[in-house]
Amino acid sequence: MAINTDQLLDSARRLRAEVGDNIHDRLTASIYAEAEQIASRAVTQSGQRSRFDFDRTLDRILTSKTWGFPAMFVLLMGVFWLTIAGANIPSQMLSTLLLDWGYAWLHQLAATLNAPAWLSGLLIDGVYMATAWVIAVMLPPMAIFFPLFTLLEDFGYLPRVAFNLDRLFHRAGAHGKQALTMVMGYGCNAAGVVATRIIESPRERLIAIITNNFSICNGRWPTLILMGTIFIGAAAPPFLASFVAAGSVVAVALLGVVVTLLVSAFLSRTWLKGETSTFSLELPPYRPPRVWQT
Known part of the structure; x- marks a missing residue:
């Protein structure tokens, strides 16, 4: 196809007029401003008082060897408690x-x-009742849990969970990236298995694929929440029922992590022996959750 030189030059002149004559100066200034911002966060000069850094301050808690796991437990407990307590009224309605x-x-x-x-x-006692029970019992927890889980992901907390678990997976003889695939498996096992391709070693990739089944995918969360509410929460006093039910679901989730580590350690020391690879993880910055897009 022939190119009209006059039209091309006219388009170039029009775009030049739109961006202005100082486009090069503005590009250079923006590059230096970004570099200065990065340097101000990473470099501390002697005699200068360090600036408050929200990301580093929060990471000192969420990725701490002392407080990292308790913070993870509290956050998961809070998510499940909000799910169980908040689903009671819409489920009843x-x-x-x-x-x-x-x-x-x-x-x-x-x-x-x-x-x-x-x-x-067939239609009323069978099809309608089964569908109505599923909607009344499982829809409210799903409508609360999945947005909360997505907000944690948008905030940037899930990579911190993988960072905390990296040391445990390394001791189990697995790749540190398996922590990422396991966390993804708690959202969807299929996505977690597909994500194992980021693991370079075939041996460690196979371990991650086999053990991803122990991550509770989103299809099982509503069932666990329902069972925890009916069987565990009902046995507790009414004012503690939601907390006990949430604790039981968290216990099952943590049990999945423990079983994943145990099976990974067993496989890496028996049928899938090999040298553990190194793993480096870049933690993304914290971002405000996109509430309205969730």
């Missing part, structure tokens, strides 16, 4: 709407239409 009113109304409609008993039993 949906149960009343779908199971009490909707079920009775559909039976009245079937009786008015003289529907056969086998048809009303």
Whole structure:
């Protein structure tokens, strides 16, 4: 295709007028400003009082050998408690709407239409009741848990979890990047398995693939929350029910981490022996969670 030189030159002149004559100066100034900002955060001069750095201050707590794991436990406990406590009211409302009113109304409609008993039993007692139970019981926890988990990811906390677990995976004879794939597995096991391609060693990649199943994917979270609420939380006093239920779910999640480490250590010392690779992780800066995009 032939290029019209006149049109190309006209476009260049128009763009030149839009960006202004000092475009090179502005580009250079922006580069130096960015470099100065990076240097001011990374370099401390003698006799100068160090500036407050939000990322470093928070990392001293969240990635600390002393406070890193307790902070992780508290955050997970808070997420599950908000999920369980916050899902009670919408679950009750949906149960009343779908199971009490909707079920009775559909039976009245079937009786008015003289529907056969086998048809009303199949559609109302079978299909409708099963769907209504799933919506009333599992939809509210999912609608609360997944946005909270996404907010933690947007904030930049999940890479800190992988950083805290790196030392444990190294002792288990696995690659440190397995911590990243395991954390991704808590959102989706399929994504966690696909993410194991970032592990260069075939041996360590296979360990990560095998053990990713012990991460609780998003399809199992609502079931665990439901079971923790019904069987564990119901056995506690009413004012502690939500905390006990949340604690039981956190215990299951931590059990998955422990089993992952144990199986990884077993595989790396038996059938999948080999030298452990080194791992370097760049922690991203903390960012405000994108609430409205979640």
